[in-house]
Amino acid sequence: MGAAHAQERAGRARLPRVDRPLLVRLLVIAGLLAITLFLFPATLGADWINTFTSVAIYSVVAAGLVVLYGRVGMISLGQIAILAIGTWIATRLSFATDLPFPVLLLVTGAITCVIGVLIGLPALRLSGLYLALITLMAAGAVNVVLAQIQFPNGGGGFTARTDNPSLSGLKAVPRPSAATGDNAYYRYTVIVCGLMFLLAVIHFASKPGRAWAAIRESEPAALAAGVNLTLYKLWAFALASFMTGVAGCLLAAQVGTPNTYSFPTQDSLSLIATALIGGIFTLWGAIVAGVFMQLLPFLFQAQWTVNPNFLLVVFGAGLLQVLLSAPGGLIDQFPKDMANLGRLIARKVPVTRQAALGIGSILALIIGIVLLVTVKDSPLIGIVVVLLSPILATLSQD
């Protein structure tokens, strides 16, 4: 190798630490954090703030799916059950001990992590449909067990169990002393959830993240590259479960007296549907999933007085739309479609048939939702428009 070559290499060896796209991204994140931390509590009412607390918590649960499916390619339909386990552990620990809240968060995360790894063990042998079924059944089993234990039902001590349940005497999981009010607890939750996202980002950008990407691409190739498949698959389950456990602890203190009925098994299905719609390959998609899981039902029910079960139709159509035309999810496709729409309106470039149908597909979804909440007497109109979305997406493919 010549001197010029060596010099060029030395030049390249100094990769700049922070490049411009990263800087822009950091600024966007800082801006969004500022809005969520300060603007929302200052302008919105308590019910909205409570909803946004839930959005943050469910975003972390969805981020667990981003780790499992988006990065490693392992499907889990039991994440809401893991959340329930986290909530249950946090409640019991907080009844039985005087741990300070940050310690409670960590201990809950750690115990949930161990349980999550155990639930993840089948993933070492199974994949695809079989893993999906196993995790779904595990979720169902967790629910049955939690319902059977009847905890908490008003008793005292570690078991917190009594044969004469009285909901009036039910103790509430205390919030951190620095954040007892709704606004303060909302800020606390957003910060803890932000730390969980940071934990995931650090993983993605380092050795485990690269090993996960290798496993996702091809297991034989990862094995030939020296990746210990067992270790890294379980590590992914450990990380996802830790994050979900921490989210469960936040949820326990948000509601005070958690109830097993808040964790229906079908929510695990809604979670993966919304994560796929939002974009399961990035953590941004997890935030979209949190919004879909918590904000939309709140808007439908409390704000617009529409039956939130219509959302299942929207999720179904949205899922189909995304699977057909935008595997990267809304977070990837929506900006592209809006840019295409802008070009169409500005008549800058001739828009192709495909792009036009893609835009139409997204618009059908949005207009359908608008019709669902405005024309309340005949929801069929909105549903029909929503269902146009996947049809247009199919047409845009060929």
Place this chain on the structure above:
Amino acid sequence: MIEVKGLTVRFSGVTPIDDMSVTFPGGACGLIGPNGAGKTTFFNVLSGFVKPAGGSIQAFGEDLLKLVDFRRARWGLRRTFQTEQAIEQLSVFDNVAMIHEHSGAGRSERNEAVLTAIDFVGLEADPRAKVGGLGARERRLVEVARAVVGKPRVVLLDEPAAGLPDEETRHLSEVIQRIPQHFGALVILVDHDMSLVSACCATTAVLDFGKLIASGPTAEVLRDESVINAYLGTEEEL
């Protein structure tokens, strides 16, 4: 040096490798044979994906078959696959760094080793560029860089030139020829392009229906009558 003795692989009723005994002395060695001859199966035995029914493989005095599959990379075994395995989600740098991280080498040497490997294969693309956005030629070079980064002892290349135009095959040929000297690794090259095998490999072994039918200096092997018969109809390529 890799010494294979009496290697036999059986899949329910089929014997893709039948009592194969051969020595790969060092440098770059060719492994050729018609489709289905057992070349990739042999690589899969070396990688640990396939457990042989019998035989032994001594690599630099060590019993390779005793090592757990994922530990073989740490020992110094690298390979490419017939199908592309570069990871689209990751950047060029991360693709190569990922291999280095599991090779047992120290973290402090990583960045330099990765950039050296990228330079070695003559890849001009920005190391920060995502592999998903690269062309076929560049992806192939990323795969070769992954196979040589750090301190490889044995590099298995499974049809690295398949589908590449002549110009790019020539570049790849130069890269492969430099591997033994630059990294001190033994290269086993599987390819159907006889001019590539002749250019790169001093010695070549020939498999046909799982049996070794010839091995020795490449030029002699390619003149061997049984080899020409095995490749019947493709003599002009030799």
